[in-house]
Amino acid sequence: MAKLRRELDENKHGKNVSSGKENEGFNVRKSGDASVVLVGLPSVGKSTLLNALTNAKSRTGSYQFTTLTAVPGMMEYNGSKIQILDLPGIVEGASKGRGLGRKVLSVARNADLVLMVLDVFQPELLDMLERELHEVGIRINKKHPQVFIEKAHYGGIAVHDQVSDIPDHVVKEILRIHGINNGRIIIKEPNLTMDQLIDVVTGNRIYLPSLVVLNKIDLVDGKFISQIEKKVQNFIPISADRKINIDDLKSLIYDKLAFIRIFLKPKGDKIDQEPLIMNQDCTIRDVCQKIHRNFVKDFKHAYVWGSSVKFSSQKVGLDHRLNDKDVLRIILK
Ligand SMILES: Nc1nc2c(ncn2[C@@H]2O[C@H](COP(=O)(O)OP(=O)(O)O)[C@@H](O)[C@H]2O)c(=O)[nH]1
Ligand SMILES: [Mg+2]
Incomplete structure (x- = not known):
């Protein structure tokens, strides 16, 4: 089985990716503190959702395949900038190259979070989406095996x-x-x-968290939605078009990305009002790396105020783990 799987993988990833142009994926630059991709079938409302979440103006339409390339937008929330990518719809067989399938799915590999967008009338297609992602090596809501x-x-x-x-x-x-x-x-x-x-031996698997979004709930009633709850677990009912539950969705995206805010307090200065957005479990070293490439090399020690230390202005080293809303002063050599 392992042998067959390997051959399949080679056909899919190895050869095509390195030589063929068509499999290189879209040229989308990652920007912001994290990036989130919208994955779903054509016409479920991905572009409408992108426009509702961000400043972007992605084309929407009642006909299929409106979006032919990856369209980025920026969502600002709690001081963080989150890139949202609208992708062309994927259909069954996308991972085997149907439509723009493999290109689309390869963009998802670089994301920090996947939003699975479903139409209220076709919630059962979630399984298909997960299968297609699985085929290109993306494991949804699963941890890297120990x-x-x-x-x-x-x-x-x-x-x-x-x-x-x-x-x-x-x-x-x-x-x-x-x-x-x-x-x-x-x-x-x-x-x-x-x-x-x-998966582990193959080494090119990606483990990503996801949120399931059920769109177009303006077209149905509460009874209809509770029926769906029997089939699909843990979805967020929204209407991208009527802007229902959009703020809740933003907050869930933010929580799922598990950011923390670090406030810098340079010597002799007031605390910076703009927080540095970091990932949970980040260390002082991670913060230094984010500020300037020389900061780790020139690091002497740091002082921290907040819940990660026992007392205020505690002196710490590079490996100290920070918590949300910690205040940090870095002293260089
Ligand atoms: N009733 C309703 N229609 C929606 C909603 N969101 C999107 N649509 C419509 O669904 C169609 C497809 O939307 P679009 O965003 O282009 O879908 P995409 O192919 O997934 O990007 C358009 O006609 C939208 O106006 C919604 O929340 N409610
Ligand atoms: Mg679209």
Whole structure:
């Protein structure tokens, strides 16, 4: 199975991506603090939603395939700038190259969050969207399995596994098929499946969070929506056109991206009003890297005020983890 999967992968990713122009994907520059892609079938209202969330003016239409390229817009929220990308609709078979399919899906690989946009009359198509994303190596709402591979030049394969049911010789065989003959593999994922193992060994899988958005709810009543709740779990009902629940959606997008705000307080100055937008679990090192490339090299120490420290103005080093709304002063050499 691993062998077949590998061949399939080579046909899909390897050869085409490196040589063919048509598979390079759209040229979209990432900008802002994070980027979010809208994925859905044609005419579900992706472009209308982009326009409702951002300052963009993407073309909308009642006919299919209106949007032929990736259209970016910027959504500002809580001091953060979030790039939203409207993509051409994907249809069943997109991952195999139907329509603009593979191009569209490859853009999604670079995103920080996927919004799955569904039409209120076709909520069951969520499964198809997930399948198409799966086919191009995108795993939705799944964590990277706790499996780690360290390659070496000699010595064969050592399997460190006290938790999974997969026999060691099978693990070794899968590594061998993928050209790994030396090194060690550490398996810490209980109930690791063969699929997950192959995902890790293949190495080009992307694990992304997603939100499911059910659009055009202005066309139905509450009873209709509760029927859908039996089929699809955890969706956000909206109307992009009538602007229903758009502010709630913005706030959910922001929460899902799990940003934190760091306020800088340069020596002798007041606290900056504009926060630095960082990812949760960021360290002082991450902040330094974001401000200036020399900051890590020239770093002496930092002072922090806020919930990540025991007392105000605590002196900390590069590996200190920050919390939301912390105030930070960096001292350079
Ligand atoms: N009733 C209703 N129509 C909508 C809504 N959102 C979009 N539409 C309509 O659905 C059609 C397709 O919208 P569009 O944004 O172009 O879809 P896309 O192909 O997914 O980008 C257009 O005629 C929109 O006016 C909505 O919330 N309610
Ligand atoms: Mg569109």
